[in-house]
Amino acid sequence: MKKTIILSLILSLGMFLLVGCGSDTEQPKNENGATTEAQGAENTGATEAEGENIAKIKEKGELVLATCADYPPFEWHMNVDGKDTIVGFDIAIAQEIADELGVELVIKDLDFESVIPSLTTNQADIAIAGLVPSPEREKIVNFSQPYFKNGQVVVVNKADADKYKTTEDFAGKKIGAQTGSTQEEIVRENFPKDIEILSLSKINNLIMEVKNKTADGVVMIDNSAEQYVAQNDDIVMLDVGIPDEQGTCIATAKDKQDLTDFVNKKLQQLMDEGKVEEYVSHYNALISESNAGN
Numbered sequence: 001m002k003k004t005i006i007l008s009l010i011l012s013l014g015m016f017l018l019v020g021c022g023s024d025t026e027q028p029k030n031e032n033g034a035t036t037e038a039q040g041a042e043n044t045g046a047t048e049a050e051g052e053n054i055a056k057i058k059e060k061g062e063l064v065l066a067t068c069a070d071y072p073p074f075e076w077h078m079n080v081d082g083k084d085t086i087v088g089f090d091i092a093i094a095q096e097i098a099d100e101l102g103v104e105l106v107i108k109d110l111d112f113e114s115v116i117p118s119l120t121t122n123q124a125d126i127a128i129a130g131l132v133p134s135p136e137r138e139k140i141v142n143f144s145q146p147y148f149k150n151g152q153v154v155v156v157n158k159a160d161a162d163k164y165k166t167t168e169d170f171a172g173k174k175i176g177a178q179t180g181s182t183q184e185e186i187v188r189e190n191f192p193k194d195i196e197i198l199s200l201s202k203i204n205n206l207i208m209e210v211k212n213k214t215a216d217g218v219v220m221i222d223n224s225a226e227q228y229v230a231q232n233d234d235i236v237m238l239d240v241g242i243p244d245e246q247g248t249c250i251a252t253a254k255d256k257q258d259l260t261d262f263v264n265k266k267l268q269q270l271m272d273e274g275k276v277e278e279y280v281s282h283y284n285a286l287i288s289e290s291n292a293g294n
Contacts, residue, residue, distance in 0.1 A: 051258025054101070057125060063098040063105055066124035067091070068112040070203045072227040073283040074130045074248075077109075078290065087286070089279035090128040093147070093250075096275070097126070097266050111201040113180030116141055119253045126263065127251040130221065132182045137251070142260040146247025147267055147276050150221035152186060153237040155228060157210055161236045164217070167191045169240070174198050176206040176218035182245060183219045190242050203228070210235055221245070223284075230291040 050058075057063055067090065069075045075088035086107050098105035108124055115131070118124040119141050132150070133143045154175070156164060163169060171192040177183035179199040187197055198215050200206050207228050209215035217238075220228075225237040250267070252260045270276050 051262065053125075053256045053259045054262055057101055057103060057259070061103050063094070063101055063103050063126065064108060064124045065091075065094045065105060066108050066110055066115045066118040066127040067094075067129045068115055068202075069107075069109045071130050071221075071224045072287040073280070074224065075128070076287065078286075087283065089148075089276070089283040090130070092279040092283070093267070093270065093276065094126065094128050096270055097263060100266050101262075112178050113201060116180075116251060119251060122253070125252070125256075125259065130224070130248050131251050132245045132247065133249055134182055134185065141251045141254055142257065144250040144252075144260060144263045144267055146249050147271060148248040148280065150223060150245045150248060151239075152183070152219060152242035152244060153222045153225050154217040154219055154240055154242070155207065155210055155225050155235050155237050156217045157213055158234050158236050160213075160216070161238065164238055164240060167240050167242065170195055170217060173216035174214075176200065176209055176215045178203055178206065178220070183221075186242060187219050207232065207235065227287050227291065230288065 067075050067086070069077055069086045069088070071088075073088055074090045075086055077084055078087045079085070080087070086109060091107070094107075095105050108118065110118060112129060115124075115127045115129050116137060119127055127141075130150070131137075131143070137143070154164065154170075167190050172194050174196040175187050175191060176198040177187050179201050184197065184199060187195070198206070198209060198218075200209070203218075203220060203224070206215065206218040206220075210218055211232060211234055219242065222237065222239075229235055229237050250263050252263060267276075
């Protein structure tokens with residue numbers, strides 16, 4: 001009887017050891033007791049659901065925005081409580097995106113021609129600078145849906161305003177456009193072939209060229225042109241029949257589709273709620289008040 005009991009105990013102990021060893025070999029555990037395979041599956045699922053690039057932004061705690069802050073009311077420098085601050089309805093939209101992500105908005109103010117390259121070199125997460133898609137740009141970055149429609153005008157010296165009714169009247173003249181902007185292409189496509197194109201990084205420098213009569217005009221969007229004209233009584237904006245742009249968008253790097261999708265979803269929400277229109281109205285009024293104060 002005793003031999004039988006002892007034999008049973010030995011057999012039971014052997015089975016226990018075999019099962020235990022087999023389990024540890026097939027399912028290694030981490031320090032929390034969960035199997036690494038199960039944990040890996042959970043982590044992969046979380047990353048796929050959220051998006052790798054979204055997860056990285058949340059991890060670093062900041063959304064880096066590339067812009068060119070010389071285009072009121074889209075974005076411009078303004079003294080707020082004694083501090084130089086970049087404001088504008090583009091910035092308000094970017095802040096909404098950052099808030100949705102639960103991270104800080106970090107703004108990089110660049111020359112316009114550096115804005116899109118900052119995405120391809122991972123120096124910025126999104127770009128908002130009155131950007132309009134073009135076939136060349138769409139090859140290297142993603143664009144969101146449009147959120148604002150622009151008209152195109154020419155800003156000229158007030159003393160010469162009567163000279164220009166159509167684009168053909170600028171034959172042989174020097175026309176300015178911001179370097180790397182769609183306005184450069186607009187000038188090439190819509191003005192006489194014998195014009196001289198003046199490309200500069202900053203709009204305010206182009207405006208100075210017109211004021212000093214070292215340029216005959218500068219092509220820019222109507223919304224921003226209105227603000228420069230309001231600040232300078234020696235220039236005017238003219239509608240000479242240039243076709244409108246297709247609409248302003250937010251840009252992201254080509255390999256960050258999850259971020260593009262996130263931006264589109266947030267943009268749609270802001271438009272549905274009337275927030276974009278509200279921001280445009282607010283910052284138009286703000287720059288107008290600022291101009292009146294000056």
